[in-house]
Amino acid sequence: MKKQPSPLPRRRMLQLSLGATAGILTTAAGCNTSTGETAQSGGTSASCDVTPDQTLGPFYPHVKNGDGDVDLTTIQGKEGQAQGQVIRIRGRILDENCQPVEKALVEVWQANHAGRYSHEGDTENPIPLDPHFEGWGEMATDANGDYAFKTIKPGAYSFGDPSIIENWRTPHIHFKVSRRGYHEIVTQMYFEGEALNATDTVIQELPEGERAPFILASGQQEDNIPVFNFNLTLKKVATSKERLAAIDACTGKYEMSLPLRPPNEEVVIHREAQRLFLDLPGYATVELKPQGQDDFLATSVNCRLVFNRNEEGSVNSVTIHSILKSDKKAPVVAPKTA
Incomplete structure (x- = not known):
């Protein structure tokens, strides 16, 4: 490892710790493949699972100084080029169906080659600024969902x-991708072969089997510049019609064994407006309160219901989880009967 700078001031330690230890969603990663291609471009098959969010960190460029274009290695109006290894980052922004997302805003920001951000919040960092390094850039994707940036490989830094060793962030580049009609994503990309990848606190938040699409090797060279392909997948915001259809799929009759209720009851679930209700035979009606997609809580009857869908998206059963601390029974699957 390169020579380590002196310990950073406490204020900076707190800033960076806050960003580095933020939680990460654990859904599967996006459409990256070993070749950097996708199903649309004739490459290997792509999963097109929605890219999970990672920490925004403390250095998002909310004050957009400089030109902020696609070349972070130079600044308009200044002579000279940023220090460090020049690289290119390319990729495509797709939706869950592997279709390109046009006019998605792709924002990137990163530390310079030595591990310093061009950000007013990083002024206590003893590492010097690079006066020729932009530190951030943004662009809109084209009709194919493509984007590209020229930058330098960032350095590691300690917080x-x-x-x-756990106080070091491995070299990484931040991404924020947004488009009207889609849920935005905030994530990071990393570089294969970095020793700090094994101890980086943000990488460790990702399940081990889901880290590979974020840790990239250069797939090719362009004008003797390494190129890294990083594809990202956005999730469409459901329309009102789609939300109601998803809820309606959960309605019907089920053969349920609820906690503290008779076994194998025929129970009806119905919808009122945008809410689901559980009709208990000869007893009461209970609202199912959403906790996530197909995940509902019914505290008054001591359970959590998770609806199960087949490959066509139809609900064919529901898994009943008891929320009683005294109930040690495994979750029970209740089939949909009508």
């Missing part, structure tokens, strides 16, 4: 006592 605490540099003698503690």
Whole structure:
């Protein structure tokens, strides 16, 4: 590892710790493949699972100084080029069906080659700024969902006592992608072969089997510049009609064994407006309160219901989880009967 700088001030340690330890969603990663291609471009098959969010960190460029174009290695109006290894980042923004998303805004920001951000919040960092490095850029995707940036490979930095390996962030580039009609994503990309990948606190938040699409090797060279392909997948915002259709799929009759209720009851679930209700035979009606997609809580009857869908998206059963601390029984699957 390169020579480590002196410990950083406490204020900076707190800033960086806050960003580095933020939680990460654990859904599967996006459409990256070993060749950097996607199903649309004739490459290997792509999963097109929605890219999970990672921490925004403390250095998002909310004050957009400089030109902010697609070339971070130079600044308009200044002579000279950023220090460090020049690289290119390319990719495509797709939806869950692997279709390109046009006019998605792709924002990137990163540390310079030595590990310093061009950000007013990083002024206590003893590492010097690079006066020729932009530090951030943005562009809109084209009709094929493509984007591209020219930048430098960022350096590692510590956010605490540099003698503690877990206090080091591995080299990484931040991404924020947004488009009207889609849920935005905030994520990061990393570089294959970096020793700090094994201890980086943000990478460790990702399940081990889902890290590969974020840790990239250069797939090719362009004008002797390494090119890294990083494809990302956005999730469409459901329309009112789609939301109601998803809820309606859960309605019907089920053969349920609820906690503290008779076994194998025929129970009806119905919809009123945008809410689901559980009709208990000869007893009461209980609202199912949404916790996530197909996940509902019914505290008054001591359970959580997770609806199960087949490949066509139809609900064919529901898994009943008891929320009683005294109930040690495994979750029970209740079939849909009508």
